[in-house]
Amino acid sequence: MNLLALKMLLNDRAKYAGIVLGVMLASMVITQQGSIFVGLMSRTFAAITDAGGPDIWVMDPKVQFIDDTKPMQATALNRVRGVPGVAFAAPLYKGLLRVRLDNGEFQNCNVIGLDDATLTGGPPAMLEGKVEDLRRADAVIVDAVGASTRLARKPTTPGGSPVPLKVGDTMELNDRRGVVVGISLNTRSFQSQPTIYTTFSRATQFAPRERKQLTFILVNAAEGEDHDALCERISESTGLAAYTRDQFKWKTVMHFVNNTGIPINFGMAVSLGFVIGALITGFMFFSFTLDNLRFLGTLKAMGTSDRTLLRMILLQAVSVAVVGYGLGIGAAAWFGHSMSGTPLAFRMTWQLLFVAFCAVVVICMLAAMLSIRKVMKLEPAIVFKG
């Protein structure tokens, strides 16, 4: 009877295609929009990702997210180093500075100052040069995307393409000279300002004179130390906030989720996909059931139990769910793949696929429910009606 149920789905191929299309639409919109949302959100913590190694980030308790810079007293570094379980702690400067390009234009840049001794928190990969080159006089490293877009020089000929910033070029940060010694490969960030790496001490010279310059402290825990416990110990003994890398990423994401309209926009797109998919699927599936009522009635008259009919309809629903879901996530993945060379944020995670699957199952169960109700109430006597 199961095979029969599946074959019955093909009684009307157009309708079958419609049902599958509805499911596909829903799962595609949910995964595609969801992936873009997750992609965008994971860009918010690009700087945390790029800083690599450190287990724990320590900062002023009022800091809400990675770009929210509220510098601490310079003494904080030594206090953190004194906390038991801290194997290593390095300072990190992070700030938005105005860079004067050599054509006289200004550009805001994310400046990251790395611990002079260890260069902890440096770029994840280099396109040109080495991180160690930062030790040279006036050295800065510029991220590749920034170098070829916002920091690029005017085209040499009118209408030509801009000339990317390259190793050896100079710029001015707060009236001080910076020399490009390397080009780094960074994770795309949410704010599209270029990222400029330099040493901590040089960064504090670039920055406008302020009393406090220490934005973050990057901590490595001692071998075998529990990170959560160490975070607690650090905040207790220093009064500063301490988060594991993942906690800080999450805190950053949640800041954007709670303080921007982004989730609402995506939430609406996803809900719309869900609702429209559910409507199409539900309507088509129900209409498919109505079309087949004569056959279902015949089966019922011939002695098919309600339980078997219920199982058949559920099986039909599950099979369109699986096919539609597969096509939907396939389409979304294809979309993501075809966008992989572009600045579009797209990150398909298994959680997202799972959510889409659950949504599709819900849609199909809702659709099936309508049909099941109809079939359970079906009088087998209808088989004799013309």
Added chain:
Amino acid sequence: MTSASTNVPAVPTAASPGREIAVRCRAVTKTYGTGNSAVKALRGVDIDVHSGELLMLVGPSGCGKTTLISVIAGVLDRDGGECTVLGEDYARMRSDAKTTFRGRNVGFVFQAFNLIPTLTIAENVSVPMLINGSPRTAAMKAAKDMLAQVGLGERVNDIPSRLSGGQQQRVAIARALVHQPRLLVCDEPTSALDHVTGQKVMELLRQVASAHELSLVVVTHDQRIFEFADRIAEMDDGHIMRITAGSGHKVAAHGAATGAGR
């Protein structure tokens, strides 16, 4: 009104094979709807169907023929009266027991065939076997054997729409018989078919009825097939008005092969 039921004892039972009674209805009533829109479809029907006979149910449109066979087949609940089918009373059965009973004992043939379009004819015919819990391979084998018996052994893998109307009805008959039910109900089995094809279908039904000790109730408008009946029950306005002997025996005795003509 009530005079109709007095006709029943007058039925010449000699015309029927005179075996045991498969279906026994007494004063069966059925009303559709309530209040102003209520339709009294059965107003007290008395009728017996003997084992192995072909009973035809005739009468004007709307007189309650379909309603009566629906009650007899157990797909519609009667409102009043008594009705036992193969010794069982649907009114005393739970709904799922009734469903199982139908699956085991009743075969259905419809005017519109009601074959599932995407299944091959063998798969269509195997359905009652599957419903009764046969494994797929056994069900398919029985279906193919049955199709061979109705002369469609070569077409088992075709889908219904590739067959003519008469062939489709033969498939439907194979489906109605494959699980060897004891009662077959047919609602206008020939009215979608041309005359010659209708005759052939009736011959087939006659043949299997005699071969399988099966009781057949055939609703029809088609006077040209009356000759296949053992008895003909005329209905009007929810009553059985008259029951007359048909010439079904002669037809059966002549053998199915003799034909289409009257």
